[in-house]
Amino acid sequence: MTLKALFLNTRQRFISICQPLQTEDYSVQPEIFVSPPKWHLAHSTWFFEQFVLCEFKASYKCYDEDFAYLFNSYYNNAGTRVLRPNRGLMTRPTVDEVYKYRSYIDEHMLDFLSEDLTNEVKAVIHLGIQHEQQHQELFYYDIKYILGHQPTFPKLKNAIDLAEIDQPAKWIKIEEGLYDIGYEGDGFCYDNELGRHKAFLQDFEIADQLVTNEEYIGFINDGGYKNFNLWHAEGWDFIQKNDTNAPEYWHQVDGIWHQYTLSGFQKVNGKQPVSQLSFYEAYAFAEWKGMRLPTEFEWEVASNQFQYGQLWEWTNSAYLPYPNFAKAPGALGEYNGKFMINQMVLRGASVATVEAHSRPTYRNFFHPEMRWQFSGIRLVK
Incomplete structure (x- = not known):
């Protein structure tokens, strides 16, 4: 799979696993260690903007200067950020705006990936892809915690289940x-x-x-x-x-x-x-x-x-x-x-x-x- 195809596949997968969510699910943070789904979607996008587009694409124009503050996680070298316990307090930007942000970054990244890139740039993009895949797994931890602490224990349509162990351990x-x-x-x-x-x-x-x-x-x-x-x-x-x-x-x-x-x-x-x-x-x-x-x-x-x-x-x-x-x-x-x-x-x-x-x-x-x-x-x- 080409780097461009891997990037697109990873970005589309996150959209796919979020499809069963209701709008209200996206911004909830019941505990400090739980990040809202909206934050995951925006943070993984910010990573490509901060470390690829702003760094290596000369013609790139930042989507919104506030997003670096809102969606940085723990990168002190990248500037100040919203404290982790406060991620669930952000009703703005809206879910729709976060998806527009993702589309904007995807458009610029796909254009950038059509260029002749150095190995250094490719390595950073690979890291960004792996980083987003990590957040896709964290999404499952977090949405289970969000839904699992609600009175009616709602289901997730694209649920993942554990297989049975049929034999005693050897x-x-x-x-x-x-x-x-x-x-x-x-x-x-x-x-x-x-x-x-x-x-x-x-x-x-x-x-x-x-x-x-x-x-x-x-x-x-x-x-x-x-x-x-x-x-x-x-x-x-x-x-x-x-x-x-x-x-x-x-x-x-x-x-x-x-x-x-x-x-x-x-x-x-x-x-x-x-x-x-x-x-x-x-x-x-x-x-x-x-x-x-x-x-x-x-x-x-x-x-x-x-x-x-x-x-x-x-x-x-x-x-x-x-x-x-x-x-x-x-x-x-x-x-x-x-x-x-x-x-x-x-x-x-x-x-x-x-x-x-x-x-x-x-x-x-x-x-x-x-x-x-x-x-x-x-x-x-």
Whole structure:
């Protein structure tokens, strides 16, 4: 696929997945970590305007000078911005205006993509495409949170669902040894995947399946959320403070566990993988089983021997730079490097992940208390 076709496909996909929304859905921000769909649509568009058109297209005229302030996310080098908790307060610009903004940028980008571009420019455009694809996945997290905290639990027409796990987990043996870690190849990767290096691993066994809802209900029924011995101190404080006793979106109705999915409110399917868990919960479940979570290096080495892609999988690795990691200069250097503290790595992909983001070396990362992302558990013993 040409760069121009990839750009157009990515931009059209975001429009497509937003089609089931009502106008009122676009501007809601029920929590600080949730961004309104309208903001995602505008921010991913601003990225191309700020880092491609304004930077490299001499004849380009900015759509609206205020949009850089309204739709910048965390790029300090790109100027001031609306604070993240205030994204849901913006009823203006309207949804219609944001779509006009997207059309304006698309028109100029497609014209620009017809020119003879340098490798430097192509690399920035590739990053912008990958960036928008990330926001398409974040859209699913956010719209599920928005709809899942409404009284009637509305459905989303283009819902994505988890497949059942029909067989008990088998254990994959990985021998002790020195292994290569990190991205190698000519395709796209993020800077946090670079710095290919060797890691020594002790021998271990890793499950070929994710933990299921049925298994997790066993943890709940055995008092898992009441036994402080299973939890990190910080995790125990978190579940006490937030009165947490089940995964996100779970509700007990007449003694039976139900959950909100994008297909609606329904009984928990025991055969599906358990999802919407914090790192704290994943760790506590592993403790209850007398096992542990894999490190990100263990996961990467073993990943060619099991299927992944239903849920991002928590690892027991802090998000840190690889050897010789170097941030790019300017605003684009803020993409990953400045977040390498107080976060845990997740590996794999989820049902909401665009295919291009599914590779063994991809390093996703979240704070350990976060549960709104599509996250699950794979065990090691």
